[in-house]
Amino acid sequence: MAYRYEATERFWHSFYALSDSQKESVRRVWKIFNLDPFDPSLGSHKIQRLSAHYGKTIYSMVVEDDLRVLFFIEADVVKTLMVGTHDLYS
Numbered sequence: 001m002a003y004r005y006e007a008t009e010r011f012w013h014s015f016y017a018l019s020d021s022q023k024e025s026v027r028r029v030w031k032i033f034n035l036d037p038f039d040p041s042l043g044s045h046k047i048q049r050l051s052a053h054y055g056k057t058i059y060s061m062v063v064e065d066d067l068r069v070l071f072f073i074e075a076d077v078v079k080t081l082m083v084g085t086h087d088l089y090s
Contacts (some may be wrong), residue, residue: 005034007080014082025064026083033061037071037078
């Protein structure tokens with residue numbers, strides 16, 4: 001399926017707060033994410049607690065070590081919510 005990608009304002013705020021090396025890591029995996037948000041190398045998985053809270057399926061993609069991107073899918077749109085550490089799950 002061909003997806004369209006949109007980032008929330010909160011995503012951009014959290015992205016710009018990252019270190020330069022973290023931003024570069026996000027850019028690197030973004031190329032894979034844009035081709036397939038569920039590529040096995042990204043380790044994308046459902047976050048049960050956030051899904052229940054938002055009333056929609058929320059996924060986490062692994063960027064590096066403890067850096068994650070949260071996103072959800074509506075029809076053909078992948079919306080990125082924020083980027084950060086596991087603290088995002090709280």
